[in-house]
Amino acid sequence: MRRHVTRLLLLGLLVVFSLSVFAKVTITASVWSWDVEKYKKIVSEFNKYYPDIEVVLVVNEPDVNGFLTARVSAKQLLPDVVVQSWEALPYPVSQGWIYPIDEFLKNDADLKHMPLALRQSFVYNGKTYALPERLHFQGIVMNLDLLKKLNLQAPKYEAFTVNIFKTYLRKATTREYSGINHLWDFDNVEAAVLSKDTTFWGFNPKKWEFELATGGWLPAIKLQKELKGVPGLVSDDLKNDELRNKGELDDYQKKFGKDADAFRESKVLMGLHGTWDWSWVRTLPWNLDYYPMPFEPQVGQRIPVHVNYAFMTSTTKYPKEAFAFLRFLTYDPRGVVARLKIDVANGEENGRLIDWFVPATMHPDVIKYFDSLKIPNGVKWMLKNLDKAVRVDMWKTVPGWDQATWDVIFPVSEKVRRGEVQTETVAVETQEKANKIIKDAWSDFSKKLTEVEKKFPEIRKQVEGK
Template identity: 25%
Template sequence: MKKSISMLLLMVLAVSFVLAGCGSSNNTANNTATNTNTGNTTETNNTATNTTTEPAEEPAAEEPAATDEVVTITYGTWGDKADNGAEMKRIKAFEAAHPNIKVQIDKSMDWPWDEKLAAAAAANKLPDVTWLFNVPLAVGSGWLEDLTPYLEQDPDFAPDKIYGNLADTGKYNGKQFALPHGLFSWGVYINKDLFAKANIPIPSANWTVSDLEDISKKLTNFNEQQFGIDGAAGMADVLIPNIDNTLGASTWDGTQYNYTNPAWAQAVNWATNFGMKDKSSLQSYKKEQKDKWYGKDISGFNIGKVGMVFDATWSLTWYKQNLKFNWDILPVPGYDGQQQKAGLVTDYAGVTKSSKHKKEAVEFLKWMTYSKDGWLARIKDESPLASMPLVNDPTVWEAWLAQDFVTPGVKDIVKSIPTGVLETFKYQPGFADFTSKVKDKYNEKFQKGEARPEDVAAELQEKSMEYYNNAMAKITEATK
C-alpha cells in the first residue's frame, strides 16, 4: 500500500507544476477598466515566479513588530464551528504552534455571507481573518488588506512550493488580496453495487458524455424507483470546456466571455434535455413524487436508489462516513475529439484592512493556505480532509493520499487537476452579480421551453462583459 501511494505521489509531483496553469490572474495593473485581458483560465502561462521576491530588509507593513504578548484575532468561517469540529481543530493546532496568538471564531458571521460582511464592515466589526464567498466584492468594497508586502518577505510563498496561478486568482491589479484555502473538483459519484447488479463495467477515467447517457439508461428501473443519475441538470458549466477546449468555465477564454460560442448553448441544451427531461434522470421527476418514493428531502443516491450523482469532492467526507454501499467517483466526462477537462473549485480567505493585528492574522491565513505544517496538521486533525492540498510538497501529498477515502477514482481526479479549469464564481469580477441578476433567470425558462440558449446568447455576452467591466472599475478605484 505504501509503495502504491508513493508511486502515485511521484506522478502527482511530476505534473503538479502544471497545476499552476489552472488559474486565472486578475492582474490588470497595465490595463484600463474596460480592458479584459486578465489571463487565460485554461491555458495561462505560469506567473508564479512573479509572486515572490527576495526577502526585504524592512518590515512588511507599518505597524509594531510582533512581540511575545498574547494577541487574540477573530475569524469568520462558514465551516463546522462545533467544539469538536474541523474549525476548532484547525485553530487548536495553530495555537499550539503559535502560543502568542489566540483565534476566536466570530459567531456573528453567517449566511447570507456577503450581506453579513457588509454589515460588519459598516459597523467596523469585520473579523481579522475571514472566508470569502465573493472575493471581487470584498476587494472592490475596500475590506481586504493587500497581502503582497507580507508574502514577498516569506520564503514559503515561493514558486516551487505553491501553485502560483491558483494563488493569482486572488490577485487584482498586481496586488494579492486573497488566497485559496480549499481545492475541490467536480465529478460523478457512482454506486458500484448497482453497476454490478446491472452487469455494467465501471467506466475508465476518460469516459464520455455518451457513455454517461448509455449507463444512465441501463441503470434505470422505474418499477423499482431506481434511476440512472441525479444532478445532471447542473453539469452545463463544467461541460463547456469539454465541448470546446479553447474555453474555460462559464465560457471565459482569458480575455472575455463567449456566450455566443455554440459550446455554451450545446452544454445548456444537454443539461436541460437530458438532465431535466430524460426519464433516467431523477431531476425529470417532481419533488412530490421523489418525496413519495424516498421520503421527504431524502437523496435517492444516498439510499442506493440512484446509480450516479453529479457532485464535488467536498462531499467525500460525508459519503465515506454515511453511505452504506460500495461507491467511487469518476472525473467529469468528456467529448470525443476534445481533451477532458476537470471542473475545479477553490475557496478563499483574506485578512481585513481594519485588523489591528495584521501580522498575526497573516500567520493564521498562511496556516490555512500555504503552510506545510498547517496542511499536515489539517490532514492529521481534520481527517478525512476532502480539500486537496494547495502546497507542492511530497510529505503533504503522501499524507493526503493515505486517507481512507482515497479510492481509485479519487486518484484519477488528482491526475485530472493539471488540465482542469477553475470555476469563476468566487474570483471573477462581476460574475456573481451577473449570474444572480441576469443568467439565472433564464434557467427555468429553458427548462419550460419558454426560451432557447441560442436566442439569449448575444444578450448574455453583452451583459457578462458589462458586469465584468463595472466590477473591475470599482476594484481599480479601491486598489489605487
C-alpha cells in the first residue's frame, strides 16, 4: 500500500514537473557584445517576476540593422527582442521586421510616466514600432571649482538662460582662462532650444520639414557667431595645426602651455558634452555638474535628448512574453530600477559612479532611486523635468535625414561659419532643397510601410500556424 502511494506521489510530481517545463516559454534578445554579462544579470532580475519566460541572449554584431539584414539573408530566425539600437529605424520598419506594439500599451498605468514626446518618436501611421530604452542628455559640463575661483555663483538649472550663459562665458575669459572648450555642433543643437516648434537643425517634427528661415536655426547660428567673436572665449578655436606642424606654438599653447589640456587642467569654465561622454567626464579632477542647454525665457526651457530604443520583431512566436521583456527594459519601474542597481554594483571612482544610464520614465520609484545615485545633480534635475525634453537625434526616425542634412544643409552651414554667406540669404533656398529630399524619402518609405501593414496579418498567421 505504501509503495502504491509513493508511486502515485512520484507520478504526480513528474506530471507537475512536466507541465512546468512545457509551460516555460523561451524568447531570444539581441544585445551588444560588451553588454552580454550585464544583460545576463538583467535577465535574472526579470525572471524574479517572470519565472516562466526564459530569455536567451544573442549578439547583434556588427550593428543592429546589419545584423537583422544578415539574419534574413541567411534565412535565420530574428531575435524576439532587439534590446538597444541607435540606428535608422525606418529601415527595419520598411522591411516588415518590427511588431507594432499598441495592443500591449492600452490601459497601461505605468506608460503615463513616459513623456508623450518620447513615445511619439517611434510612431508611424499611428502605430508604435519601438520604445525608448535609455536617454542621453546633451548639455553643458560646468567646472564648479573654477566657478568659485572666479567668484561666480552657480546658476540654477531653471534659470540658465542665454544671457546668463553669455555673461558667465565672458567673465571666465581672461588671459589665464577661457569660457568654453568648443562650440562644434552647438548651433545645430541649440536650434532645438531657441524655438518652440523646431528641433535639431531647425527641423519641425510636426510638419515633417525644415524651417531654417523661421525656426531656431538662425538665432542659434547668430548666438554661436557672437560667442566665437569674443577673442579667447572658445579655447579650442585657439588651436592651429598648421603652426604646430611647423614646430611653432599656436595661441592655445601660448595661453595654456605647450602640452596643455586646458579643459582637464581646470582652465576652461564650461564644456559642450552629452552624458554619453561620462566615461571620461567622470575622470575630470575637479568638481563638476551638468547643465541643460541655455534657453530663452520667451520660448521656455527645452532639454535636448538623444533616445536609444528597443523593439519586438514581427516574427516573434510569443509576442506577449516578448513584450513583457521589452516593457521590463523600458518603462516598467521594477526593471528600470533593477538595471540601475546593476550599474551601481559596478562601483565608483573618486566619488562618482562608473556606470549609469538615463531612464526614459519619470515614474516616482525611478526618480527616487535615480536621486540616490552618485552622479551630477543636474542630470537628476533634467530627469525630473523630462516632460520638457526635445529630441535632437532625428536621423534615427526621419527617412532621408542624412542626405538632407549632410548633402544640403551642412555645406551651407560651413559657408555661414566661415562668413562666406549670410544665413538670411541662403535659409529659404537651403530648406527648400532639404525638404524636397525629406518629402521624396517619406513618399518612398510610406509606400513600403503601406505594403508592410498589409502583409503583417499574414505574417502573424504564418508564425502562429493558423
